[in-house]
Amino acid sequence: MTVRSFFHWLLLIGLAVLPLSAGAGQYKSFGDYQLHYSIFPSSTLQADIAKQYNLTRSRSIGVINVSLLKQSGNRLEPVNGQVEVRIANDVQQEWFPGFRRIQEGEATYYLASFQFVEGDLLTFHISATVPGRDRPMRVRVAKTLFNDG
Numbered sequence: 001m002t003v004r005s006f007f008h009w010l011l012l013i014g015l016a017v018l019p020l021s022a023g024a025g026q027y028k029s030f031g032d033y034q035l036h037y038s039i040f041p042s043s044t045l046q047a048d049i050a051k052q053y054n055l056t057r058s059r060s061i062g063v064i065n066v067s068l069l070k071q072s073g074n075r076l077e078p079v080n081g082q083v084e085v086r087i088a089n090d091v092q093q094e095w096f097p098g099f100r101r102i103q104e105g106e107a108t109y110y111l112a113s114f115q116f117v118e119g120d121l122l123t124f125h126i127s128a129t130v131p132g133r134d135r136p137m138r139v140r141v142a143k144t145l146f147n148d149g
Contacts, residue, residue: 030137035128036067038064043147045057060118065111067107083128090120118145120144121144126140
């Protein structure tokens with residue numbers, strides 16, 4: 001997958017229309033691998049995009065979108081793996097939403113929905129395992145979600 005096709009994929013999923021505060025396009029590198037993620041309120045999705053991916057648009061439902069990529073020469077190529085997330089709020093209540101794997105042509109990504117209270121600080125512990133790596137890739141992200149308008 002080229003960088004250009006990766007950004008085309010972001011446009012298809014509707015993330016390109018999100019405000020910069022939604023965090024579209026964040027990633028962490030692990031050697032030749034990258035874990036890309038976006039966390040945002042589902043209410044920011046366009047209705048047709050939400051329907052296409054069977055996501056509920058709501059002011060109290062968030063979406064986490066993860067993709068796993070491997071550097072191959074000058075290209076980033078999608079890789080399959082297993083993705084898990086543990087979400088904790090500021091009073092240490094935890095939940096573990098399940099991811100759905102989405103395959104579109106060369107692109108592979110993982111989507112999960114979760115409930116949130118606007119303005120609450122949430123901590124996302126994302127873990128992904130891929131073939132060829134003996135250790136999981138882990139990312140910890142603290143984020144407060146707000147609905148626009």
